[in-house]
Amino acid sequence: MSTVESLLSAHLSAAFSTLTGVMSDPQVHRSARADFQSNAALALAPALGLSSREVATAVVTAADLGDVATASVSGPGFINLTLLPPALNRLLGAMAADPRLGVPLVSAPETVVIDYSGPNVAKEMHVGHLRSTIIGDCLLRVLRFTGHNVIPVSHIGDWGTPFGMLLERLVEIGEDSGSLSIGDLDAFYKAARHRFDTDPDFADRSRQRVVLLQGGDPETLRLWKLLTSESARYFMAVNSRLSVLLTPSDFVGESFYNDQLASIVSELDSKGLLRQSSGAQCVFPPGFTGRYGEPFPLIVRKSDGGFGYAATDLAAIRHRALVLGGQRVLYVLGTPQSQHLEMVFAVARQMGWLDGVAVKHVGFGSILGEDGKMLKSRRGKSVKLIDLLDEAVARAGEVNPSTATAVGIGAVKYADLSSAMVKDYVFDLERMLSLHGNTSVYLQYTHARALRVIHRAGTSPRSSDLAIADGQPGIGSPDAIAGGLRIETPQERALALALLAFPGAVQAVAAELEPHRLAGLLRDVAVAFTRFYEDCPVLNAEPGIRESRLVLCDLTARVLAQGLYLLGIEAPERM
């Protein structure tokens, strides 16, 4: 049992089942009126022919809660539960002694493939890649921490017709011109685009270059590799700035699937799913309709004979399920892509590739400017991701240069991860970098304060290097810690309860793939710690109380550091 709720449920469920004759969930939740409350009596009362208060009263008298909690009936039939000191101390002691802070490893680890980030070769990463990269990285961290075998995949756009003009442009300016160096790729792409649009000869050569590329012409391939490797270096530079865990070996470009596309089409055909439509070879998964209610196609082969992106996506999902052995395959992509993905999923299911495989689109909304519209630069162009990050770091540096990167990058990431993914959000650096409100700065500041107290106490800091995936040696036996705890004031109790909710929050993110739940818990912990910090002196407290409060400081720092780590955010020791 990893959460307090489940511990209380276990104690109550016996009483409920003897009363009703069936096993039922006691529905234990956090409560504003007590530590926890059980709501099941209200739901069960009608079937038993009793009033809900009678049911609740019967359960309370029958329940054997030992020294875990006290229970009382409240209102129309709620059962209020208050943890008793021995149980509270045991739970905290176990958490403090556990390098994993009470977060259990899953009993049945799964292979989980996560598709995220996915920038395009020879193009700047822009805000559109920000959310996918950040959310994907967070899910990677959380799923790995809970014990799953996670395979990250950045589906790089490294193939297709645009490469004709890009390569032709490369030939034109010469590969030693320096325009390929990191940071100049955007200018390079725009120049190629411009040449393509304005010079018919160049456009012709570009089209021929596509044919050469697809035909495997050695010189063309050499140039193509030059472009892709240079882009990979650039992506890594951005990933590094973002503290994202992706490595070059996680980049699996569209080109990787090239030699599988023909077999994809023939497989579809042999299953009878392929149909000609307007010269293109298509699959029409049931249930998808177009503008006029007509069947809507997934185009796997275009009328010009080229493969569409749907073919690549089908090859990718097959590879992930059948070759990589993904039991879960996640796609961290914007919600506008949902229909396309659903169609890919549907076809993959029809093909039998997904038996026993759970696929899910982890969709997210758009980033908006302060005008409430899709974030664009003043000139209407998409905003360069690196510019956004630089500005955040610069602003954070105005307050404190030594923590500029941790605070600036953290603020951008936290703003993204702390709100519900499905919704759009407004990119507002001022709000993100505020010390008030639900921001990473506040969490980092709280972490630094908690750590400061420990330092001042002369105890060795145990939190500073805890932000790791595999945990850290504990600080003592659970019983020894529990025996020394004296959780007495309301502030101490509130902080203790907030800390104990950490494992459940991590598990919730792993199950629901919603990082903002963890963010919300960290915020709760920080608020609770701040009130504790204001009202409960640590260093000057009497012996006994002092040690107990130091444990709370230590746990707070560790939970915040580990939680921020799982979100992909650094936790500086000082601010």
Next chain:
RNA sequence: GCGCUCGUAGCUCAGCUGGAUAGAGCAGCGGACUUCUAAUCCGCCGGUCGCAGGUUCGAAUCCUGCCGGGCGCACCA
């Protein structure tokens, strides 16, 4: 037109998947540093949860229908 999605305080957002009196931050007003980081904290002000029905002991949350915003709907990914 069809589909997906969102609508909660003046603004930006939570609301733990159906629970008691809907919570934060910003903005506004008023307070608190001789004490572990005031980059902080406390108090006040502020809500017919878009509208209308339905489901039941109970709805911001679930179902239906409207209203309003966003996105998607054939060879770009």
